[in-house]
Amino acid sequence: MDAREERAVGTPTAATAKAATRPIAAEFFGTLILVLFGVGSAVLAVKYIGALGIALAFGLTLLALAYGLGPISGSHVNPAVTLGMLLARRIPAHTAIQYWVAQLLGGIVGAALLLLVASQVPGLKIRGEFGSNGYGTRSSVGINIFGAFVAEVLLTFLLVFVCLAVTDKLALDGFDGLSIGLALAVANLVGIPLTGASVNPARSLGPAVFAGPAALSQLWLFLVAPLVGGALAAVVHRMTHPTARSGEDLP
Template identity: 45%
Template sequence: MLKRVLAEALGTFWLVLGGCGTAVLAGSHVGFGGVAAAFGLTVLTGAFALGRISGGHFNPAVTVGLWAAGKTSATDVVPYVVAQVIGAVIAAAVLYVIASGTAGFDITKGFALNGYGAGSPDGYGLTAALVSEVVLTAVFLVVIVGVVSNSTTAPFAPIAIGLALTLIHLISIPVTNTSVNPARSTGVALIAQGLSLQQLWLFWVAPIVGGVIGGLIGRFFTEESAKE
């Protein structure tokens, strides 16, 4: 268990440092497309490197969703989620040290924070943010469950999952700055405090609900396919 928990912490650290780091340090250079690609690449590389150890979740919504799909033991859920949050917070702290090394850095405006209303990049409200996070997390889990459940596609799962996460970011960065990952949201919010911390509840509730929905949908399709 220790090795698997450490793998989840390290993988989540890499996701936050790579994805949020690109947004914070290079966002003005690479744009939304570059940030979206960065999140996808962190999952792709992290899953290839560490997936054989822990499954490469790096996301509480994925862990809970895979539990709902019958792909993860209930005993793994809490240790994995705790490790993921710790990894995300450490990554956010490292990112803050780097980002604050330049004049004019404003943590409340340039720290890849998730939010709605005043916290949304384009001012989207609570309902839009809620629907976006639930639906996109659900679809993410459908993709994950589908690719890991097939022996033919499983070896290439990190590629499909990374591309799915890239697409999710392309869709929803303007809405919420894209969470679909409570650990990622928590890491930067705990460092930044303020509005992002007040709105953090949404980025736990919506992705977890979406993860369970997606996990159950994925389970339905994979179990039906096995019967045919």
């Protein structure tokens, strides 16, 4: 076998490997962008746009990602959404694990880039806040730990349920991204005064890493509650959409 034949044999394998990494890269960069611009709106522009502007920043960013990355990875950019898709049997377990790793790393890198920008703004307070989520004294309305947990479960339920509902075979094509973006915007409108609106463990992890001990001490809630909400959404979706395409996308 000459060199040209060896290359010809090796090409399909290389192409397959490259294609397999694209969804993972899409989830990494998508989560990075969501954190950079969504959390960035809270860190850099809250005085100018308020809670409504922050909610729209998150929703519009996800809307853009849904259309830009949706054909590549589904544009989950959220471990809770990935969990919902896994429980709905839309993706296999190994894909879910790869997505989770990419999303969490993307959230941290996105927050690091935001820190780089925020550090150039004189007088901007980063330590202790930095767009992180919280309850008690770290909540705008002082919500307690139980209320924060319930709120995050319900808000994430809304987002993941919409994601599952609009992407099954009964849904109208072409409007998936709009519905998902609006769901995230609504979740943020309600959740920002309560907890800062996580609904996404990767969104919470990144800023908390750089915000300091107070944010890290409460981080567990914003990792666990959204996953509970995502799992609940998958269960309810199975009841409300019995003809949804469970398992059709699996190998």
